Amino acid sequence: MPRIGEEHAARRREAGHGADFLEALARGLAVLQAFGPERRQMTLAEVARAVDLPRATVRRALHTLVVLGHVESDGRLFRLTPRVLRLAAGYLGASGVSTVLQPLCERLAAEAGGPCSAAVLDGAEIVFVAYGRPRLMLNVSTMVGSRLPAFCTALGRVLLAHLPEAESAAALRPFPVTPRTETDPARLQDLVAAARAEGHALVEQEAELGFRSLAVPLPRQDGRVVAALNIGMPMEGETGEAFRARWLPRLLQEAAEASPLLL
The missing domain is CATH 3.30.450.40 (GAF domain)
Structure with missing residues (x-):
């Protein structure tokens, strides 16, 4: 798994996103977009593999999305909720x-x-x-x-x-x-x-x-x-x-x- 600090800062510089680019928001959106017809529900490890991010980072993103109501979990598997349609x-x-x-x-x-x-x-x-x-x-x-x-x-x-x-x-x-x-x-x-x-x-x-x-x-x-x-x-x-x-x-x-x- 990639390390977030230097590697992601380097990716941001290479992509030309600029200093105002919000990495945490980008990671949260990447987690949302990882779900789809072929991946309707996933474990934490599966989401982390899908977005190529550390499990700790994905855990925080998923927790935030669960709190906001965009994702639900049975304790093991995560899936999108209808609120995403908003x-x-x-x-x-x-x-x-x-x-x-x-x-x-x-x-x-x-x-x-x-x-x-x-x-x-x-x-x-x-x-x-x-x-x-x-x-x-x-x-x-x-x-x-x-x-x-x-x-x-x-x-x-x-x-x-x-x-x-x-x-x-x-x-x-x-x-x-x-x-x-x-x-x-x-x-x-x-x-x-x-x-x-x-x-x-x-x-x-x-x-x-x-x-x-x-x-x-x-x-x-x-x-x-x-x-x-x-x-x-x-x-x-x-x-x-x-x-x-x-x-x-x-x-x-x-x-x-x-x-x-x-x-």
């Missing part, structure tokens, strides 16, 4: 993106008969901020707040396309999500460039086998892209080109109507 609710309420896009996604999902979602970019991942699905589609796990890799999703490629090229290339961290996932960095950069030039991205079976997704950017009033909108469908029934021809005009129409409402 953090996400603060973002969703303050940005207004979810408020604008949730009704849009529900309307498009009902029309398309398949899931419709909106997402924002967070580093190398997309985060869903709105999600709609047909009433008869029961077995769908993707919901607001969940994450996927940006490089292999239509939403992600559209969002990466509106970053500076160097920043976009740095966010491409490919790995095989499915046997159809494109993992060649040069080819991925070409696909992102194509999304930039064409104003949309179509991805088939790279994030989920048997599933295709079409996405367009969502710019706000000043032209900056702040989110992306997509429709997804099973591969059966029509070609990718037919799917694109049918749904791209609708996505572009909805994006044009939503953009003036995004702040």
Whole structure:
């Protein structure tokens, strides 16, 4: 385990965080972010390994989070509580993106008969901020707040396309999500460039086998892209080109109507 003092001070200097950077807060947030679908509950030792911090430091962070109500424990295992959702609710309420896009996604999902979602970019991942699905589609796990890799999703490629090229290339961290996932960095950069030039991205079976997704950017009033909108469908029934021809005009129409409402 690393020693906190000199090593963390050196990391802070190298990262350029500055003298006002609050290390204790950063460690507490790291502990919160260690939990997820693959790590729903953990022991103290498991959390310490996940965040690469000394057990004594993690013990204090967990104790503080338990006192604040964000984490609960049975004496051995720690898990998040619903109070953590207040953090996400603060973002969703303050940005207004979810408020604008949730009704849009529900309307498009009902029309398309398949899931419709909106997402924002967070580093190398997309985060869903709105999600709609047909009433008869029961077995769908993707919901607001969940994450996927940006490089292999239509939403992600559209969002990466509106970053500076160097920043976009740095966010491409490919790995095989499915046997159809494109993992060649040069080819991925070409696909992102194509999304930039064409104003949309179509991805088939790279994030989920048997599933295709079409996405367009969502710019706000000043032209900056702040989110992306997509429709997804099973591969059966029509070609990718037919799917694109049918749904791209609708996505572009909805994006044009939503953009003036995004702040």
